[in-house]
Amino acid sequence: MKIALIGYGKMGKAIEEVALERGHEIVLKIDENNLSDFNKENIDKADVSIEFTGPHAAYDNLVKLFTFGATVVSGSTGWLDKLQEVQALCKEKNAAFIYASNFSVGVNLFFELNKKLAQLMHPHKQYTVTMEEIHHTQKKDAPSGTAITLAEGVLETYKELDGWVNSEEPQQGKLQIVSKRIDPAPGTHTIKYTSEIDDIVIIHEAHNRKGFALGAVVAAEFLNGKKGIYTMKEVLGL
Numbered sequence: 412m413k414i415a416l417i418g419y420g421k422m423g424k425a426i427e428e429v430a431l432e433r434g435h436e437i438v439l440k441i442d443e444n445n446l447s448d449f450n451k452e453n454i455d456k457a458d459v460s461i462e463f464t465g466p467h468a469a470y471d472n473l474v475k476l477f478t479f480g481a482t483v484v485s486g487s488t489g490w491l492d493k494l495q496e497v498q499a500l501c502k503e504k505n506a507a508f509i510y511a512s513n514f515s516v517g518v519n520l521f522f523e524l525n526k527k528l529a530q531l532m533h534p535h536k537q538y539t540v541t542m543e544e545i546h547h548t549q550k551k552d553a554p555s556g557t558a559i560t561l562a563e564g565v566l567e568t569y570k571e572l573d574g575w576v577n578s579e580e581p582q583q584g585k586l587q588i589v590s591k592r593i594d595p596a597p598g599t600h601t602i603k604y605t606s607e608i609d610d611i612v613i614i615h616e617a618h619n620r621k622g623f624a625l626g627a628v629v630a631a632e633f634l635n636g637k638k639g640i641y642t643m644k645e646v647l648g649l
């Protein structure tokens with residue numbers, strides 16, 4: 412498979428390593444130094460474009476890719492208020508798209524565990540649920556995209572909560588997410604149910620970026636040759 416990397420930072424480089432190990436070819440690498448190479452002629456040379464840039468750039472990049480009719484895997488976080496608009500453009504251009512706030516198999520299993528635990532805990536009103544995410548200091552957005560997906564998983568069941576708040580201080584009626592920035596943390600997410608008597612805690616701790624990169628390449632392999640919008644649940648058969 413021929414891959415275009417839109418974003419060649421920490422994740423772009425990790426994806427390149429995994430893609431080469433799996434026998435794929437990188438035909439284009441875009442960062443802020445060669446944006447003029449990000450054009451239809453070059454994107455058409457790739458079977459799949461993998462976009463990991465960041466909150467400031469993802470939306471424009473995705474609009475550009477779908478306007479070219481590309482097949483796109485994106486993991487950029489911090490832009491999801493525009494997800495529906497981007498999905499509509501993908502459909503209009505008969506393109507293909509997988510977005511995930513986290514591509515690792517472990518986190519996608521953790522998403523399911525989180526939803527099941529919320530259902531189990533919900534009747535037990537003596538427990539208060541809170542979340543924490545820890546990432547490296549270069550991270551631009553807070554809370555993490557993964558933490559938002561986890562929060563949505565809890566809020567599906569805890570309908571009495573009015574959304575989440577990203578704060579050191581708890582806010583009545585909201586699910587609290589605490590963000591910490593500590594090097595070199597690749598990504599640690601904790602969900603805690605606490606009562607006067609005891610705590611129940613689930614944690615996912617990434618040891619490195621390989622799981623995110625491998626998941627993105629597996630998603631690209633799944634999407635190659637398809638049209639339409641898919642999720643990691645479909646890629647992983649969860």
Ligand SMILES: NC(=O)C1=CN([C@@H]2O[C@H](COP(=O)(O)OP(=O)(O)OC[C@H]3O[C@@H](n4cnc5c(N)ncnc54)[C@H](OP(=O)(O)O)[C@@H]3O)[C@@H](O)[C@H]2O)C=CC1
Nearest residue numbers: 418419420421422442443464465468486488512513514623
């Ligand atoms: N879904 C998932 O599984 C994961 C998602 N992420 C997310 O991926 C994103 C990228 O993370 P990471 O690789 O660590 O970030 P980095 O800052 O290390 O890399 C970002 C890359 O994007 C490039 N870039 C910036 N602006 C543009 C633009 N307008 N067009 C093209 N390229 C651009 C940068 O270029 P330059 O270096 O020249 O500035 C750099 O190469 C973040 O949003 C992060 O949260 C991260 C890990 C896993």
Ligand SMILES: O=C(O)C1=N[C@H](C(=O)O)C[C@H](O)C1
Nearest residue numbers: 488513550555556557597598
């Ligand atoms: O910026 C990162 O590094 C990561 N970002 C993603 C997120 O915001 O959830 C995924 C992972 O936690 C690493």
